[in-house]
Amino acid sequence: MENPRxxxxxxxxxxxxxxxLRAIGEMMDAGEAFISSSVLAERLGLDPVLTRKxxxxxxxxxxxxxxxxxEELRAAINRALGWDSATDAVxxxxxxxxxALLGYAGFKEQNLSIVAAFDANPRLAGSTVHGVKVRPLAExxxxxxxxxxxxxxxxxxxxxxxxxxxxxVEAGVRGILNFSSAQLSVPEGVIVQNVDLAQPLAVLSHAIxxxxx
Amino acid sequence: MENPRxxxxxxxxxxxxxxxLRAIGEMMDAGEAFISSSVLAERLGLDPVLTRKxxxxxxxxxxxxxxxxxEELRAAINRALGWDSATDAVxxxxxxxxxALLGYAGFKEQNLSIVAAFDANPRLAGSTVHGVKVRPLAExxxxxxxxxxxxxxxxxxxxxxxxxxxxxVEAGVRGILNFSSAQLSVPEGVIVQNVDLAQPLAVLSHAIxxxxx
DNA sequence: TCGTTATCGGTATTCAAGTAGCGATATGAA
DNA sequence: TTCATATCGCTACTTGAATACCGATAACGA
Numbered sequence: 001m002e003n004p005r006x007x008x009x010x011x012x013x014x015x016x017x018x019x020x021l022r023a024i025g026e027m028m029d030a031g032e033a034f035i036s037s038s039v040l041a042e043r044l045g046l047d048p049v050l051t052r053k054x055x056x057x058x059x060x061x062x063x064x065x066x067x068x069x070x071e072e073l074r075a076a077i078n079r080a081l082g083w084d085s086a087t088d089a090v091x092x093x094x095x096x097x098x099x100a101l102l103g104y105a106g107f108k109e110q111n112l113s114i115v116a117a118f119d120a121n122p123r124l125a126g127s128t129v130h131g132v133k134v135r136p137l138a139e140x141x142x143x144x145x146x147x148x149x150x151x152x153x154x155x156x157x158x159x160x161x162x163x164x165x166x167x168x169v170e171a172g173v174r175g176i177l178n179f180s181s182a183q184l185s186v187p188e189g190v191i192v193q194n195v196d197l198a199q200p201l202a203v204l205s206h207a208i209x210x211x212x213x
Numbered sequence: 214m215e216n217p218r219x220x221x222x223x224x225x226x227x228x229x230x231x232x233x234l235r236a237i238g239e240m241m242d243a244g245e246a247f248i249s250s251s252v253l254a255e256r257l258g259l260d261p262v263l264t265r266k267x268x269x270x271x272x273x274x275x276x277x278x279x280x281x282x283x284e285e286l287r288a289a290i291n292r293a294l295g296w297d298s299a300t301d302a303v304x305x306x307x308x309x310x311x312x313a314l315l316g317y318a319g320f321k322e323q324n325l326s327i328v329a330a331f332d333a334n335p336r337l338a339g340s341t342v343h344g345v346k347v348r349p350l351a352e353x354x355x356x357x358x359x360x361x362x363x364x365x366x367x368x369x370x371x372x373x374x375x376x377x378x379x380x381x382v383e384a385g386v387r388g389i390l391n392f393s394s395a396q397l398s399v400p401e402g403v404i405v406q407n408v409d410l411a412q413p414l415a416v417l418s419h420a421i422x423x424x425x426x
Numbered sequence: 427t428c429g430t431t432a433t434c435g436g437t438a439t440t441c442a443a444g445t446a447g448c449g450a451t452a453t454g455a456a
Numbered sequence: 457t458t459c460a461t462a463t464c465g466c467t468a469c470t471t472g473a474a475t476a477c478c479g480a481t482a483a484c485g486a
Contacts, residue, residue, distance in 0.1 A: 015412045019394070022394055036463065043396070044396055049444085049445070049446080052463085052464070053465090062463075063463080064450080064464055065451085065454080065461075066452080066462095067463075082422030087418065095313075095316075096313040100309040100310045100313035130309070150421070151418070174424070174425075175417045175420070175421045177417055181319075183256070191420045194413075196231065198231035199231055201325065202228060202230055202231045202323075204389075204406040205296060205388070206295055207404045207406075208364070208388045209295030223472075225473070226473095249432085251432080262474085262475070262476080263473095269434080274434085275433075275435085278433055278434090278484075279432095279483075
């Protein structure tokens with residue numbers, strides 16, 4: 001099925017796809033034309049069966065004793081993630097984390113280009129961070145609307161997050177990657193994905209605490 | 214049961230705990246002495262029953278029509294996460310992401326203090342980032358051993374990650390928060406928690422792609 | 427004092443994801 | 457040409473977490 005709506009991918013599968021894409025890219029660079037689930041799994045330390053099921057979800061048929069055609073597989077996964085066509089995004093909040101994300105190379109791999117950055121601090125406006133010009137927050141609504149940007153990366157302090165989100169949604173943003181710890185409330189049809197750096201730390205320190213007990 | 218080994222907390226619960234801690238802290242600042250699961254759930258946009266089950270796992274008994282005693286609850290959750298006593302960590306790789314993490318306030322909330330930072334680039338050595346002095350990589354093994362640090366945050370380029378990990382483990386590190394996209398291989402007893410910024414972006418863009426299809 | 431009710435805490439059910447088992451098939455070697 | 461085998465792809469089975477349900481209880485109001 002081509003229509004993603006009929007293809008409800010398991011959430012864990014979606015999370016593994018970016019990892020697969022990186023490995024597939026490296027294997028293609030090494031000259032491989034076919035990707036077998038066993039080799040890929042070995043490389044990533046995953047279960048081969050689980051890997052095969054994930055790859056099968058992309059809808060590209062594999063061949064016994066060869067694997068999946070690399071180029072088609074990569075294209076299918078990219079399509080499933082909506083990374084097949086270039087997507088524009090804006091970044092709001094050029095503090096230390098926001099600045100770091102402006103320089104994060106991974107976004108480019110995913111056909112995501114950050115076309116503008118904003119900050120509430122007027123002293124930062126006009127400066128350039130990793131090649132992106134920082135603009136005052138007041139220009140955000142107008143520019144987002146004009147550029148028809150649908151995706152925003154939110155790296156503002158928690159207290160400012162809800163107000164920013166509302167402005168962004170009002171200007172046409174459909175998806176927000178929220179790095180603040182605010183619980184954003186947005187209208188239906190807008191998707192918020194929270195990123196919380198404390199979560200992996202919690203998992204790690206709990207595991208260590210358990211081992212030492 | 215006090216012993217965490219007998220208390221295998223569900224992984225999703227552990228991930229929600231940091232969120233709960235923040236909210237509980239805010240409610241305590243507002244003068245609340247008791248935290249009810251329904252109020253907490255409302256505030257965080259979660260299911261009240263799910264929230265109550267999570268809180269129950271901490272082992273603190275609640276009271277009908279009141280809720281859980283705030284101070285005890287917070288202490289119990291912190292204990293479950295191993296955040297009850299201060300933990301030292303080192304950070305390796307002071308690129309843009311590493312620098313941002315040095316300034317991340319959330320770590321302090323979790324009793325985590327980054328006692329040293331290292332970078333392979335000798336030109337960076339000696340500089341100070343967010344109050345932490347950057348040292349050359351060559352000093353890492355010795356210092357980690359001397360300070361008896363058990364936790365490391367790894368923000369080096371993917372190509373350098375495995376070598377750094379090995380040095381750290383050799384020097385006594387038990388847990389690694391890995392921000393690189395390398396698949397680290399470490400000896401048994403060492404825990405690696407991977408953090409991949411591409412994953413939440415994948416979830417978000419897939420969701421948007423599905424809606425627009 | 428006594429009922430009402432918000433909240434806890436346990437049990438049961440459902441659902442999603444991971445795991446296991448197994449037949450089908452194309453490839454490569456004998 | 458024939459056979460051995462790596463790999464796919466399908467169908468259970470198991471596990472773990474979320475959801476639903478329901479009884480118990482302590483606080484509050486009448």
